[in-house]
Amino acid sequence: MAKKLIDGIQAKYKDTLRGIFIINPVWCITSLFTVIKPFLHKEAKARVHICSLGLIDTINKLENAGVHSTTLQKLTIRLAN
Numbered sequence: 001m002a003k004k005l006i007d008g009i010q011a012k013y014k015d016t017l018r019g020i021f022i023i024n025p026v027w028c029i030t031s032l033f034t035v036i037k038p039f040l041h042k043e044a045k046a047r048v049h050i051c052s053l054g055l056i057d058t059i060n061k062l063e064n065a066g067v068h069s070t071t072l073q074k075l076t077i078r079l080a081n
Contacts, residue, residue, distance in 0.1 A: 002036045009044045019047045019065050023058050023079070055079055 009017065022029060030050065037045060049065070051058040059076055067075075 002032060005032075006036055006039055006044075009047060010041055014044075017047060019049055021049045021051055021058070021061065021065075023051045025050060025052055 009020065022033070025033075030052070033048065033050065040048075049061045051061055055076070058079060059072060062072060062075065
């Protein structure tokens with residue numbers, strides 16, 4: 001699983017992937033990312049965002065990634081429910 005994730009982030013989707021946002025990760029996902037992080041290129045590391053500090057952290061990271069405000073409003077409603 002880790003190998004497929006690394007390949008997906010670095011090779012297969014490197015030109016089209018804007019980012020991966022992991023919202024409220026469970027401990028095993030956090031551990032998996034900790035294990036694969038040293039094997040990722042600098043650009044790939046910058047595309048992975050762990051949002052474990054709640055809704056405000058998630059919205060802030062999405063906003064910094066350039067997500068349109070209308071989309072952010074819709075996502076905020078869905079994440080808050």
